[in-house]
Amino acid sequence: MSRIENRLARLKAEGRSALIPYVTAGDPAPGVTVNLMHALVEAGADIIELGVPFSDPMADGPVIQLACERALVHGVTLKDVLAMVSQFRETDADTPVVLMGYTNPIEAMGYADFIERAKVAGVDGVLTVDLPPEEAEAFTGPLKQAGMDAVFLLAPTTSEARMRSICEASSGYVYYVSVKGVTGSAALDVEAVAGQLEKIRAQTGLPLGVGFGIKDGASAAAVSRIADGVIVGSVLVNKIAELASEPDKVPAAVAAIVADMRAAMDRA
Amino acid sequence: MPKNIDFKTLMDLPDTQGHFGPYGGRFASETLMGALDELAELYERLWHSPEFQEEFDRDLAHYVGRPSPLYHAERLSRELGGAQIYLKREDLNHTGAHKVNNTIGQALLAKFMGKPRIIAETGAGQHGVASATVAARLGLKCVVYMGAEDVRRQALNVYRMKLLGAEVVPVESGTRTLKDALNEAMRDWVTNVDDTFYIIGTVAGPHPYPKLVRDFQSVIGREARRQCLDQIGRLPDALVACVGGGSNAIGLFYPFIPDAAVRMVGVEAGGYGIETGKHAAPLCAGRPGVLHGNRTYLMEDDAGQIIGTHSVSAGLDYPGVGPEHAWLKDTGRAEYVAINDDEALDAFRTLTRVEGIMPALESSHAVAQAIKMAPGMRPDEVLVVNLSGRGDKDIHTVAEIDGITV
Numbered sequence: 001m002s003r004i005e006n007r008l009a010r011l012k013a014e015g016r017s018a019l020i021p022y023v024t025a026g027d028p029a030p031g032v033t034v035n036l037m038h039a040l041v042e043a044g045a046d047i048i049e050l051g052v053p054f055s056d057p058m059a060d061g062p063v064i065q066l067a068c069e070r071a072l073v074h075g076v077t078l079k080d081v082l083a084m085v086s087q088f089r090e091t092d093a094d095t096p097v098v099l100m101g102y103t104n105p106i107e108a109m110g111y112a113d114f115i116e117r118a119k120v121a122g123v124d125g126v127l128t129v130d131l132p133p134e135e136a137e138a139f140t141g142p143l144k145q146a147g148m149d150a151v152f153l154l155a156p157t158t159s160e161a162r163m164r165s166i167c168e169a170s171s172g173y174v175y176y177v178s179v180k181g182v183t184g185s186a187a188l189d190v191e192a193v194a195g196q197l198e199k200i201r202a203q204t205g206l207p208l209g210v211g212f213g214i215k216d217g218a219s220a221a222a223v224s225r226i227a228d229g230v231i232v233g234s235v236l237v238n239k240i241a242e243l244a245s246e247p248d249k250v251p252a253a254v255a256a257i258v259a260d261m262r263a264a265m266d267r268a
Numbered sequence: 269m270p271k272n273i274d275f276k277t278l279m280d281l282p283d284t285q286g287h288f289g290p291y292g293g294r295f296a297s298e299t300l301m302g303a304l305d306e307l308a309e310l311y312e313r314l315w316h317s318p319e320f321q322e323e324f325d326r327d328l329a330h331y332v333g334r335p336s337p338l339y340h341a342e343r344l345s346r347e348l349g350g351a352q353i354y355l356k357r358e359d360l361n362h363t364g365a366h367k368v369n370n371t372i373g374q375a376l377l378a379k380f381m382g383k384p385r386i387i388a389e390t391g392a393g394q395h396g397v398a399s400a401t402v403a404a405r406l407g408l409k410c411v412v413y414m415g416a417e418d419v420r421r422q423a424l425n426v427y428r429m430k431l432l433g434a435e436v437v438p439v440e441s442g443t444r445t446l447k448d449a450l451n452e453a454m455r456d457w458v459t460n461v462d463d464t465f466y467i468i469g470t471v472a473g474p475h476p477y478p479k480l481v482r483d484f485q486s487v488i489g490r491e492a493r494r495q496c497l498d499q500i501g502r503l504p505d506a507l508v509a510c511v512g513g514g515s516n517a518i519g520l521f522y523p524f525i526p527d528a529a530v531r532m533v534g535v536e537a538g539g540y541g542i543e544t545g546k547h548a549a550p551l552c553a554g555r556p557g558v559l560h561g562n563r564t565y566l567m568e569d570d571a572g573q574i575i576g577t578h579s580v581s582a583g584l585d586y587p588g589v590g591p592e593h594a595w596l597k598d599t600g601r602a603e604y605v606a607i608n609d610d611e612a613l614d615a616f617r618t619l620t621r622v623e624g625i626m627p628a629l630e631s632s633h634a635v636a637q638a639i640k641m642a643p644g645m646r647p648d649e650v651l652v653v654n655l656s657g658r659g660d661k662d663i664h665t666v667a668e669i670d671g672i673t674v
Contacts, residue, residue, distance in 0.1 A: 055573040056447060056559060058454045059297040065441050065451075077571035103295055103558040108572025130295045130558065134285060155299040157461060162301065180299055181459040 003124045004096040004149050004172040007046055008207040008228060017224035017265060019044055020209055021258050022100060022233030024051035024067035025084055026076030028244040032251065034087045039251035041095050044262030049127070049231065052081050052101030059129045061184035063234040063241070070244060078105040078114070082121040089122035098125040098151060098172075111139045115146050125149035125172045133169035144171055153177050154200060156192075167204035173229055174204065178212045184234030188213035194226045217264030224265040232261065273599045276526045281592070286475020286562070289598060291591035296474040296561045299458045307377070308476040314380060315483060327372045328487060331405070332362045334369075336488075338495035338652070344622045344639075351505065351645035353638055355625070355655040356492050356520065365628065365657030366488060366516045367398035371467055373484035375402035378465035385409040385460065388467045389453040391418055391446035391512070392583035392630070393425025394657055395469030400434035410434040413452040415445040418582050425661055443576045446586045450560055470513025471590030474561030478590050485519025492652055493523050500650055506531035506641065509654035510633040511551065511604065512584035514593045516656035521602060531603070534593060535637045537579035538606030548577035550589050551597050551604040564591040580609040580665065581629035583657075611636040616659060616666065628657035629665065 001009070011018050021040050025033050037048055053071035057064055085097055099118070106114050106128065118126070125148055131139065133152060140150035149172025154163060157180060167174060176197065178188035188210075197208055210223050211231030223230045236254050243249050286292045286308075294304060314320040328334040337360065341353045358366040371388075378386055386408050390396030396412040403410035412429055416438040419426055429436050442448035450473075457466045471478045471485070496504050507524060509517035511534040524530045539547030547553065550565040557566040559574060567575050567587035579585045596602035607615075612629055615636035620626045627635055631654070638653045645651065659666075667674045 055442065055575075056451055058451045058560070059299075059458065061455065062441065069442070072573065077573075079571070104566070104568065104574070105572035107557050108568060108570065129297060130561070132294065132296065132298060132301055135293050135295055153298040155297070155301075157299050157302040159302055159305075166298075177299060180461060182455045185459060 002147060002149055002172060004047065007096055008173060011046060012207070012228065017227060018046035018209070018229040019220070019258065019262050019265060020047045020049055020229050020231040021045050021236055022049040022051060022231060023236055023240065023254070024053055024064065024071055025081040026053055026071030026074055027067040027237070027240055028070050028250065029247045030074050030076055030080060032247045033084045036251045036254060037088045038092065039255040040258055041092060043255035043258040045095070045258055047096045047098060047229070049098045049100045050081065050085065052078055052099055052105055054102040054105060057102060059182060061182035061234065063184040063237050066241060067237045078109055082117050082123070085121040085123055096124040097122065098127055099123055100127045100129070103128050103131045106139070111142060115142050118148065119146050123148060125151050127151040127175060129153060133166055136169065140169065151175055156180055156196060160199065163200060164203050167200070167206060170206055173207040173209050174200065175231065176200065176208055176210045178210050181212070183212060186213060187215065187219070190222045190226065193223070197226055217260045220261040221264040221268035224268050230261070230265065275528050275601055278525050278599065278601060281595070282475065282479050286479065288592045288595035291556070291564050291594040292475060292478055292562050294474040294561060295558050295563065297458055299461060300474070303461045304474055304476070310381060311377060311476055311480050314377065320376065324373055324376060328369065332368050332372060333360065334487065335491045336360050338492055338499060341623050344619065345642065347622060348639060348642040350642040350647065351649040351651040352647065353642055354504070354650060354652045356488060356652060358488060358516065358654060358656045359627065359631070359658035363398050363401050364660065365394045365398070366485060366519060367395045367469060368401065369487055369519070370469065370481050370484045370515060371395070371398040371402045373480070374465070374467040375406055375408070378408065379406055381465060383463060383465040385464045386467050387411045387413065387453050387456050387464055388469060389413045389446065389449040390469060391449070391585055392581065392661065393418070393422040393429065394583060394661070396429050396434070396436070397425055397432070399467050400429040400432035403434060404432045411456065412436050413439055413449040413456070415443070415449045416440050417444040418446065421582055421665070422661065424664070446582070447574065470515040471518050471592060472513045472560055472562060472564070472588055478562065478592055481515050482518045482522055482592060485515050486522045488516065488519035488654065489521060489523035492520060496650070496652065503527055503530055504650040504652045505645065506533060506651045508533045508535060508634045508638050508641070508651060510535045510584060510630050510656060511589060511593060512537070512548070512586050512630065513588070514590035516654050518590060518592055520654045521596070525601060532596070532601065533637060534602055534604040535633045536604060536606045537581060537584035537633060538608040539578040541608050542606055546578040547606060548579045548585050548587065549606040550587060551593060552606045556594065559588050562591045564588050564594045580612060581633070583628070583630040584633065605637060607633040607636045613666065613669065615639055625655070626659035627655055628659050629662045631656045
């Protein structure tokens with residue numbers, strides 16, 4: 001059983017949903033990220049999605065694009081991100097870490113090289129937003145063989161036939177994108193999402209994470225009632241942007257938002 | 269490099285998943301996959317239907333003004349003392365460039381799909397103008413994304429688009445040029461996929477775009493091939509076209525692919541020179557990667573980040589290239605070279621003075637390559653240059669370089 005499966009199974013047994021925060025590695029400065037990751041765990045994060053900065057994040061909104069730009073100013077590379085995961089693992093052997101990003105930095109490193117390094121660093125899963133299952137096999141096949149999970153996205157526009165093949169290609173959990181749009185866009189419609197999740201559950205027994213449009217404790221709590229995982233990104237990255245010139249304050253400030261969400265979810 | 273490829277089989281590409289050998293494909297957000305499937309299916313059906321073909325051909329004839337002439341540049345050929353240079357005059361199309369061949373085709377698709385809103389990205393503004401033009405004609409709402417830097421460089425085209433009723437959105441992210449405009453258009457499409465048709469301006473993007481844009485632009489090569497047979501009595505010895513994303517080049521090349529004796533030369537933007545790193549020549553100096561929905565040659569750093577490009581011509585200022593060109597390069601069917609800013613500017617002046625034809629700075633790269641090649645060829649050999657656009661839009665840029673305020 002992978003670290004992700006373990007964690008999600010345990011939460012399910014406890015009747016709780018996972019809280020899955022996203023932050024971009026190296027934002028606002030490389031030295032902040034590992035402290036921030038620990039602070040997120042302290043505040044109640046169950047899995048961390050760590051963004052790999054990319055120069056052209058087409059599927060993301062301006063919030064994440066700017067986060068990438070802040071990280072890239074410091075020249076943060078995929079190698080650096082893996083080093084951050086290694087450092088995080090020195091004192092946290094339990095919290096799963098999923099790398100989220102775009103295909104090209106991984107292609108540039110080479111699939112085999114990346115998989116080997118990611119395994120050694122302690123990465124648990126990878127989500128490449130511009131690598132749908134049709135193009136992914138050469139990467140996700142060896143990734144899964146190495147014991148890491150391949151997380152794929154489902155969208156409101158995904159047909160039921162595609163849903164089946166995406167669920168078959170997925171491991172760890174499936175990420176349901178709750179709104180048509182980029183990260184950081186409109187608020188989600190919980191009832192519509194609940195209906196979609198039901199359709200997805202008919203196709204797969206994998207845990208379902210829901211992301212896009214979760215902005216506060218109330219929306220996190222609402223989603224936690226219908227999903228196995230609550231994924232939250234832009235609202236955290238916005239806070240990081242506010243504090244970009246005072247990076248030392250970032251971990252505590254972001255952790256406070258996560259703690260609020262965790263509390264609201266546990267009350268739900 | 270793949271060996272012993274029967275060039276005729278290259279005509280059958282891409283495969284059903286959009287692959288040209290290892291290139292192309294569909295590297296897109298999940299939200300768009302349904303729309304891309306729908307587009308691919310509808311396109312296959314329409315492209316082979318007589319109704320669609322008839323309407324497309326009629327628009328090309330009566331709205332665009334096709335066929336465009338194949339003009340023998342006799343004086344230029346004589347002065348160079350080598351091959352006979354023929355210019356395929358895409359600059360004479362309505363809106364002044366080859367771009368409209370594609371926007372006519374895609375706007376027809378939008379019409380058949382019942383989408384009331386179109387979006388487009390643009391660099392130099394030519395594709396934006398061509399999109400705004402067809403939108404005006406069909407009564408569609410049109411939003412054009414353009415890098416803020418290009419908005420500044422191409423003020424005339426920005427105003428043209430506004431006169432045509434389009435909304436022009438300056439893009440402030442990243443390098444504020446074409447690639448960032450493309451990112452922003454993709455984001456719009458993800459958000460408004462139900463009522464919006466995305467008119468991509470070149471043979472890049474996720475499948476089926478590289479294929480359908482190629483098919484719409486292939487009218488250039490089909491005409492040129494027939495015109496060569498009619499006017500010269502044989503096929504040309506070489507084709508030359510500039511390559512940014514590569515739509516005018518693929519449009520000229522594609523119908524000649526099985527004619528193995530016809531050399532095909534794509535000309536990338538060498539900027540300040542390949543050796544300076546300040547250029548836009550991924551086929552000459554980049555390596556394969558994934559960007560904007562397809563796998564192709566890219567300008568990237570060691571860590572896989574896309575790097576800034578430079579070219580005097582905004583239309584070539586792009587870090588990627590159409591995946592079909594990547595495969596034509598690897599298979600050896602086409603060759604790719606780079607022409608620097610200076611050489612392109614010289615060619616702009618030469619063609620203007622010697623033939624009275626002012627080429628776009630993009631097309632000037634192809635003209636410069638022809639000027640290099642022709643003297644090494646025999647006077648009975650024929651070189652066809654795709655004159656993809658006219659140069660009026662670039663007068664400001666050239667004047668600025670000359671230190672003149674227009």
